[in-house]
Amino acid sequence: MDFCNKISKISFEQFNKLPKTGKPNKNECTILSTIIQEIPDLNKFEVVALGTGTKCIGQNKMSLKGDILNDSHAEIICRRSFLLYIYSEIKGCLNKKESIFNVNDSKFEFNNKVNFHFFTTHIPCGDASIFPKNQDNFGNPLKIEKNEEVPTKKRKLDIYRTGAKCLKDSKEQDLHLDGDLYHKIGLIRTKPGRGDPTLSISCSDKILKWCYIGIQGALLSILLKNPIYLSTITLSGNIPFNKESLNRAFNARFQTEFNHFNHYFKHNLIIYQSSEEFEFKKCDEKNQLCPSSISWNKFMIKPEVAIEGIKQGVTKNKIGTKASRLQISKVELFRNFLNVAEMIQLEGFNKDLSYGEAKKRSFLYESAWCQLKCDVFKVWTQKDEKFMNFHLD
Numbered sequence: 001m002d003f004c005n006k007i008s009k010i011s012f013e014q015f016n017k018l019p020k021t022g023k024p025n026k027n028e029c030t031i032l033s034t035i036i037q038e039i040p041d042l043n044k045f046e047v048v049a050l051g052t053g054t055k056c057i058g059q060n061k062m063s064l065k066g067d068i069l070n071d072s073h074a075e076i077i078c079r080r081s082f083l084l085y086i087y088s089e090i091k092g093c094l095n096k097k098e099s100i101f102n103v104n105d106s107k108f109e110f111n112n113k114v115n116f117h118f119f120t121t122h123i124p125c126g127d128a129s130i131f132p133k134n135q136d137n138f139g140n141p142l143k144i145e146k147n148e149e150v151p152t153k154k155r156k157l158d159i160y161r162t163g164a165k166c167l168k169d170s171k172e173q174d175l176h177l178d179g180d181l182y183h184k185i186g187l188i189r190t191k192p193g194r195g196d197p198t199l200s201i202s203c204s205d206k207i208l209k210w211c212y213i214g215i216q217g218a219l220l221s222i223l224l225k226n227p228i229y230l231s232t233i234t235l236s237g238n239i240p241f242n243k244e245s246l247n248r249a250f251n252a253r254f255q256t257e258f259n260h261f262n263h264y265f266k267h268n269l270i271i272y273q274s275s276e277e278f279e280f281k282k283c284d285e286k287n288q289l290c291p292s293s294i295s296w297n298k299f300m301i302k303p304e305v306a307i308e309g310i311k312q313g314v315t316k317n318k319i320g321t322k323a324s325r326l327q328i329s330k331v332e333l334f335r336n337f338l339n340v341a342e343m344i345q346l347e348g349f350n351k352d353l354s355y356g357e358a359k360k361r362s363f364l365y366e367s368a369w370c371q372l373k374c375d376v377f378k379v380w381t382q383k384d385e386k387f388m389n390f391h392l393d
Ligand SMILES: [Zn+2]
Pocket: 073, 074, 075, 124, 125, 191, 202, 203, 204
């Protein structure tokens, strides 16, 4: 079987195995994303993390305690579920169970060569989703047969539009003119959405960030010997797809040199499209977006279902308490980090540190991220420091 059909097949199989809770109803649609772990020596492919969802919360609903997810797009839920997976593998290693890691001098490294592949059922929001409508999947203009009656209007270049807005501080902005002049391509954007504006960055831009400094984030960078990069991205079949726009978004849009920063350097993604279709893909206007998100990884006995950034189904009086938190919330991932730090007696890390302070101690990661924001992206959302000040309770 083709590589990409294998990737989509095992992703759909994993999704189908999950219970119904949190999956779309008959007239609903959603996006599914997965991360597949490949161990080439064993020729083993396995879905280790999965996320679904299309929603994010507005800035007025953001929590100061790190207990509400801001961004519940499938791609982001999947990544957070993956982080939880990595913590479980690390704890497995410390508890002398079977694990993908070895520990050496308080740093965890893979004991086998491992590749990670990303799979998703929709073109990621933001820059990748801006591409001409009348081109084939490879960016070539669609052929018009001789003598074919085509209204001139249709021949005009039109593009898929996105509700993802450029950042306010960005020097460059969309022109909002006709046809392909509506959007400017290549820019960093926030996520699309109506109402209370979101501060969450589009999935295209977050995935691009992972291509530069890895998907593991600041805290895991303290524990891991090397950053974790994705090797490929596969999209499912029969959806608007454009290889050129995906290549631009992840591999080609910023030409500025990102200096090798220790072990951080730009990794390009190989782009595939499988022929298998997702059963809950958006197919027409009648379909509503499913409001909930599913978070799952290999070590979770039961997937968690999220709605508006917290556990679905919590009673009103439990909102804001521990019972409403998702395992992939900032504060719970932070708990995993501090647990490991305690287990390996990592100097300088204890419960008195705030989340923001702990992240800042990931010196190499933070300086690479700083350089990336300043020299390459030039702009990124400014989330107030106050959202980083929480402690473990
Ligand atoms: Zn998105």
